[in-house]
Amino acid sequence: MKTFVTTFTLSLALCAAAGATAQSKSTAPAPAPDTVMLSETTDGDYLVRRFVVRRLDDTSFSLLYRIDSARLVSTLNGNAGELSELDAFVSGAMHDTLRQLRSVVITGYASPDGPMQFNRTLALHRAQDLKGYVDAKYALSQHCPVSVNTVVEPWSACRTLVAASNMPERQAVLDLLDRKLSDATLEAKLKAMPAAWNYLKHNILPTMRRATLVVVYNDGNVVVQRTMLPKAAPAPAPAAKGCGDNCPCEVIDRSITGIIVEMPEEDAGQYRRQLRRQMRDEVRDVRHDARVAGKVEKEQLRGMKQVSKKEAKAAKKAEKAARKSARELERLR
Template structure:
């Protein structure tokens, strides 16, 4: 019943989309992830995670009464087909995501002969499988299962109970009764206001095909982050003045000092050369650190610009889809009024 309630909300609101769709960016590791490896690739640290579980995705397409051929313009079908196309296109380019199976289930509403409804449900499932195979090559890429369900009146009881249908109590008593499906339909037809409400709001969303895409457990995802840059090494401390112990008595320490001014000047020049070399190395390291920092800043700006463009593109796409959904809803309402 949960699926039927969700489907009815889709038909009335024309805004229901994919239950769970993957994005292009790798998900951040969580409690359900295990680190498999950590390597480096240039300026990046590459970590690979085993994701123990992930959400599935489902799509719903509606069919007209007594028909088993998909009308791509009916109700919310344009939005759902667009979402399905985007989702499958993303799967083709994502080698890390694995699909375990695809299940296509055809449904029929309970009005009409039971045998005809069973045939319609099966034909709708096969019709959409053929459509998906011709457009996406679905059966060639994934394991596709086909099911069908001819719903009885009890299957729509929850929808009736949650609706504003006239004579709701009487309708529920008929649905809960022990009559045959055909007898229940005749009894409901004797309540004109309630029957017209059901034909316009309850029964059309039940004529549908649902596509469920189940991911395989144990998906492997990859996360890339910039390596932190080490801070420049501090300048070495000046060497301490050296001396040589030549004799030691109880009264103190005797050291041997340089014997001439020439030796003292030579020691000073040597110390100056070493200090200059140290300063040159420090400046070189500082320039290298600055160069690396500028390169990282440029890289970060590129990533930021790409993210902004992707977000803008996604926003435009969603706005366009919402506009199409609104138009589809208006068309669906007009179709329902004609029925």
């Protein structure tokens, strides 16, 4: 069954649509949840956004094979529809520059019944058969790396299908699947239950005989979105406001923060006198603070000198006492 994540496709569609209709749009659509904005700049009349698109979920296709066969049959149990979807997908992916394929992984599967070595070989042949099909039809290996894997399904893989079914002796089959038995022993015990084995053979085991094709996308595809910037309507000129017919004030420019006015000469002279007084007060305060700081500094220096003199006198006394003690010791000897 094919798996798609539509949110990515939708987000890419939004980006593409925004770029194609930039002449008529004035705002950019919000980025989808699966994208991360890298930068936002302007280019002339356009807003340019760069998004990194997170990795898409893998797209997968599954094709069934007949028992003990590694030849693809298009008419087998839904294979025709799956092949049709694969054809549509590959045709679109070859022309889609936003979807960048990193690799394709083809896995062949075999059901658990039968000898293990035979099943491994059968699974490998099924993977190689599907790879040969897509290479012959689409030359897929020329466009991206294609790897081949093999899986032999264990009997434990049947448990979920058995539990969800209404097969005969279902509980007995579940009990056997839960026991730690060898594959050969488990298969023999299941075949000893004819009704249960018949159901397994026709309804469960055939779904495990398949090959899958999984498309892996690149991480971090970058998409550029260009959107025309909206053009703001010019703001109307503000009406001049005066304080009366005889008002001597005249508005010069109101396009900037605040209002610049031409003051009458009388008011301007008063303002200049007030400014000079304020400057003289500030200078006086600075000088006063400097004188106070000088006095404090002198007092500190005077105190430090007095302390130094006292320490010097004490040192001389100690030195004299030490010399006197030394002379007395000499006399005693």
